[in-house]
Amino acid sequence: MMGKVIEEEKRQLSDYIKHYRPKQILRDRIMESIIFLGGLSAVIFTIGIFLFVIKEAWPFLSSRFSLMEFLTNIEWYPVSNVSVRYGAKALFVGTAAVTIGSMVLAIPVGIGTAIFISEFCGPKFKEVAKILIELLASIPSVVWGFIAVMVMNPFIINVLHEPVGLNVFNASIILALMSIPMIVSIGEDALRSVPDTYREAAESLGATRLEVVIRVIIPAAKNGLIAAILLGVGRAVGETMAVLMATGHSVAIPDSIFSPVRTLTATVAAEMGEAPKGSEHYQTLFTIGLSLLLITFSINFISDILLRKSWKRK
Amino acid sequence: MKEKIKIQNLTASYNGKSILRNINLSVIQNEILAVIGPANSGKTSLLRCINRMCDFIPEMDVEGDILLDGVSTFAKRDSTVIRRRIGMVSPLPVGLPMSIRDNVTFAPKVAGCKDPVILEEIMEDCLKKSALWDEVKDRLDMIATKLSGGQQQRLTIARALSHFPEVLCLDEFSIAIDPVTTMRIEEILKELKKEMTIILVTNLNFQARRLSDRTAMIFEGDLLEVGATKDVFSGNTQQQKTKDYIEGLFG
Amino acid sequence: MSSFKSTELLKSKVSKQKWVESILLVTTFALFIPVAAIFLILLIKGYPAINLNFIFAGPSNGMTEGGIFPAIVGTFWLIFLSLFFTCPLGILAALYLNEYARDNTFTRIINLAIINLAGVPSIVYSLFGLGAFVLFLKMGTSILSASLTLSVMNLPVIITSTRESLLAVPKSFREACWNVGASKWQTLWYVVLPNSLPGILTGVIFSVSRAAGETAAILFTGVAFYLPFLPESIFDQCMALSMHLYTISTQVVGVPESYTFGTALVLIGLVLIVNTLSIVVRSYYRSHRKW
Numbered sequence: 001m002m003g004k005v006i007e008e009e010k011r012q013l014s015d016y017i018k019h020y021r022p023k024q025i026l027r028d029r030i031m032e033s034i035i036f037l038g039g040l041s042a043v044i045f046t047i048g049i050f051l052f053v054i055k056e057a058w059p060f061l062s063s064r065f066s067l068m069e070f071l072t073n074i075e076w077y078p079v080s081n082v083s084v085r086y087g088a089k090a091l092f093v094g095t096a097a098v099t100i101g102s103m104v105l106a107i108p109v110g111i112g113t114a115i116f117i118s119e120f121c122g123p124k125f126k127e128v129a130k131i132l133i134e135l136l137a138s139i140p141s142v143v144w145g146f147i148a149v150m151v152m153n154p155f156i157i158n159v160l161h162e163p164v165g166l167n168v169f170n171a172s173i174i175l176a177l178m179s180i181p182m183i184v185s186i187g188e189d190a191l192r193s194v195p196d197t198y199r200e201a202a203e204s205l206g207a208t209r210l211e212v213v214i215r216v217i218i219p220a221a222k223n224g225l226i227a228a229i230l231l232g233v234g235r236a237v238g239e240t241m242a243v244l245m246a247t248g249h250s251v252a253i254p255d256s257i258f259s260p261v262r263t264l265t266a267t268v269a270a271e272m273g274e275a276p277k278g279s280e281h282y283q284t285l286f287t288i289g290l291s292l293l294l295i296t297f298s299i300n301f302i303s304d305i306l307l308r309k310s311w312k313r314k
Numbered sequence: 315m316k317e318k319i320k321i322q323n324l325t326a327s328y329n330g331k332s333i334l335r336n337i338n339l340s341v342i343q344n345e346i347l348a349v350i351g352p353a354n355s356g357k358t359s360l361l362r363c364i365n366r367m368c369d370f371i372p373e374m375d376v377e378g379d380i381l382l383d384g385v386s387t388f389a390k391r392d393s394t395v396i397r398r399r400i401g402m403v404s405p406l407p408v409g410l411p412m413s414i415r416d417n418v419t420f421a422p423k424v425a426g427c428k429d430p431v432i433l434e435e436i437m438e439d440c441l442k443k444s445a446l447w448d449e450v451k452d453r454l455d456m457i458a459t460k461l462s463g464g465q466q467q468r469l470t471i472a473r474a475l476s477h478f479p480e481v482l483c484l485d486e487f488s489i490a491i492d493p494v495t496t497m498r499i500e501e502i503l504k505e506l507k508k509e510m511t512i513i514l515v516t517n518l519n520f521q522a523r524r525l526s527d528r529t530a531m532i533f534e535g536d537l538l539e540v541g542a543t544k545d546v547f548s549g550n551t552q553q554q555k556t557k558d559y560i561e562g563l564f565g
Numbered sequence: 566m567s568s569f570k571s572t573e574l575l576k577s578k579v580s581k582q583k584w585v586e587s588i589l590l591v592t593t594f595a596l597f598i599p600v601a602a603i604f605l606i607l608l609i610k611g612y613p614a615i616n617l618n619f620i621f622a623g624p625s626n627g628m629t630e631g632g633i634f635p636a637i638v639g640t641f642w643l644i645f646l647s648l649f650f651t652c653p654l655g656i657l658a659a660l661y662l663n664e665y666a667r668d669n670t671f672t673r674i675i676n677l678a679i680i681n682l683a684g685v686p687s688i689v690y691s692l693f694g695l696g697a698f699v700l701f702l703k704m705g706t707s708i709l710s711a712s713l714t715l716s717v718m719n720l721p722v723i724i725t726s727t728r729e730s731l732l733a734v735p736k737s738f739r740e741a742c743w744n745v746g747a748s749k750w751q752t753l754w755y756v757v758l759p760n761s762l763p764g765i766l767t768g769v770i771f772s773v774s775r776a777a778g779e780t781a782a783i784l785f786t787g788v789a790f791y792l793p794f795l796p797e798s799i800f801d802q803c804m805a806l807s808m809h810l811y812t813i814s815t816q817v818v819g820v821p822e823s824y825t826f827g828t829a830l831v832l833i834g835l836v837l838i839v840n841t842l843s844i845v846v847r848s849y850y851r852s853h854r855k856w
Contacts (some may be wrong), residue, residue, distance in 0.1 A: 043678060
């Protein structure tokens with residue numbers, strides 16, 4: 001009796017399953033539209049960043065702005081009563097100085113660490129090292145700036161006997177420590193994506209581990225390693241708070257690594273608070289923001305192409 | 315002799331590359347139709363058109379029509395209901411990452427069935443039909459991905475049966491499982507034939523010979539011929555190519 | 566004779582390798598020494614400042630005494646409000662890109678945009694927030710503007726991590742679901758999302774730690790140097806731990822060292838707790854994978 005009831009119900013169910021979709025079509029459509037809107041919003045924000053930065057900078061860009069003055073004049077007097085000058089050369093040089101300084105340290109250490117944890121060390125150490133690098137990456141930039149001011153600054157003055165502790169040297173070390181995690185993790189990805197067959201083939205020919213790394217792995221992972229370095233550079237160029245606190249606020253071309261400078265990012269951060277909304281000064285700061293956007297955008301674009309190339313081979 | 319599925323002028327391409335050309339083929343109710351042919355000749359694509367999985371492959375363009383019980387399936391905008399009427403077993407066993415019970419009751423649940431008694435009944439029924447019940451009845455809450463390959467393949471069949479399909483498509487189901495399990499599944503198919511129509515894509519000619527009533531030969535996107543299995547395998551083929559393939563001259 | 570030579574050669578090769586290996590080991594450790602030193606210094610100098618009064622009182626006497634309670638409260642406002650915006654948007658965008666978008670020029674542009682969004686300097690986000698939320702949408706400098714800026718900044722993080730965890734769910738699972746008549750959304754809801762949840766969660770937690778530590782992005786959008794009261798709604802300004810640390814270590818004269826180090830310790834402690842959480846979640850689910 002019971003079995004028969006269930007048989008009948010199952011027959012009904014089979015009809016129901018095969019021919020009828022209660023409310024589901026509607027629900028699927030709604031979810032699909034919501035998901036599409038989510039995707040769309042991400043695009044809107046991305047375009048929006050460009051649009052709004054350009055929009056705010058535009059009155060200046062379209063009137064007083066001269067690319068020559070902006071790039072080659074070192075006189076940055078945005079609020080002068082006599083004659084306002086917007087020469088950002090010193091700011092570009094400042095950014096370049098701390099970026100180059102930090103990369104001198106970060107590239108060897110970052111790539112070396114990436115090679116070590118990818119090719120030479122055991123799995124246990126690798127696990128620990130990766131977690132430590134993640135922790136290093138998670139230290140907020142304002143804490144790095146704090147360390148530059150409270151630890152590095154007295155160290156440079158007292159131990160190295162330099163008159164100014166907040167300078168290119170200080171910022172470079174801080175920036176190096178900030179960019180290294182990125183270089184290590186992307187470099188390690190690139191090295192890992194070299195197929196194991198390459199390693200085995202070279203080792204079966206009698207090459208030592210070192211030879212394998214130098215002659216096979218590094219050439220094969222070249223694109224990814226370059227991308228890692230580029231992204232490290234991008235990080236250094238765009239870093240704001242740590243550089244703001246560590247460089248010493250001096251709009252001048254540095255004459256040694258112990259000279260204070262001012263970077264593009266630090267200028268925006270330091271001056272935007274005082275620039276009246278809509279003033280020319282305000283628009284100039286947005287112009288600096290736009291240059292930063294263009295610089296980092298090109299860096300990311302190139303490294304993306306390189307990374308894509310290195311994945312394709314895999 | 316009722317035509318369960320009628321494929322009309324089916325032409326398909328993948329990324330602009332032609333993979334099926336002008337296929338006309340009927341599948342008769344309660345038969346096992348074997349589809350044979352060398353690798354990459356479009357057998358899997360044919361199945362994907364039949365259950366309209368092609369909707370989910372944006373690179374695939376399909377023309378023509380497929381009639382199910384005389385009604386066009388391509389005319390319908392929503393293909394979910396069509397996939398419920400057609401069971402599909404993929405080449406590699408797939409246990410969904412949920413319990414064995416949930417694997418088998420998944421299809422009725424997404425169709426809207428909530429009654430636990432009925433669900434339990436369906437599950438037991440399907441697992442018995444796929445000859446898996448005795449092995450898993452004491453551990454229905456185990457995660458299905460922990461089953462062996464052969465067990466997962468039978469679970470896949472159980473899942474394909476759980477939505478009461480009228481047609482069951484099997485795509486080289488024995489590729490990843492051992493001969494003993496293969497033989498068991500073949501026995502199951504012979505039983506299932508009584509209640510449904512079966513399309514068996516296979517790369518094993520012996521399997522087609524053992525199981526099927528009729529055999530269709532596909533070669534590089536063209537349907538070379540379709541005929542009674544005993545004719546095709548006894549050398550009475552219309553095309554020399556089919557004969558050569560069956561004799562193992564190429565493949 | 567020849568075999569002797571080759572042994573010599575091999576020996577020199579092996580010793581060369583030993584050298585390089587130790588150099589690399591030293592560089593790796595050179596990286597960890599400053600980290601350990603930083604944590605140690607922060608702990609030693611900051612620990613004495615930390616007591617109940619420090620956590621639960623407001624700053625007083627020109628920010629040279631008292632506690633950091635308003636900054637902690639502000640940071641939590643910003644974290645939660647930014648998560649509230651960024652989680653749904655980021656996850657939906659990732660779902661769209663991975664599961665629905667066709668491979669066409671439009672999709673490629675979005676992908677490119679997201680990759681590049683991740684490299685945009687945080688100060689540029691701040692400019693965007695100022696231009697878009699504070700001025701254009703007239704939200705003023707408020708918690709709302711600051712959180713929205715933070716959430717746009719974290720959008721690429723969440724999108725990328727969500728996409729990675731969606732990709733980790735094998736395609737065969739999706740096809741198996743479609744084959745039994747589940748719709749695309751049902752497949753996502755019952756199979757894909759539950760199995761990519763740990764990865765998504767890791768990304769979300771990571772973005773929390775970014776929001777907690779971020780300073781530049783909230784600089785002009787809603788965070789004040791000093792406020793004598795706690796925010797009451799999302800249209801108020803607030804203080805934030807990161808901003809407070811910047812203020813007391815560079816803008817205010819005469820702040821005792823223990824107060825600044827204490828603030829830094831609280832901030833980094835918060836970030837580290839959140840990060841450790843994400844590492845724990847990730848390694849737990851990695852060892853409990855279902856397939």
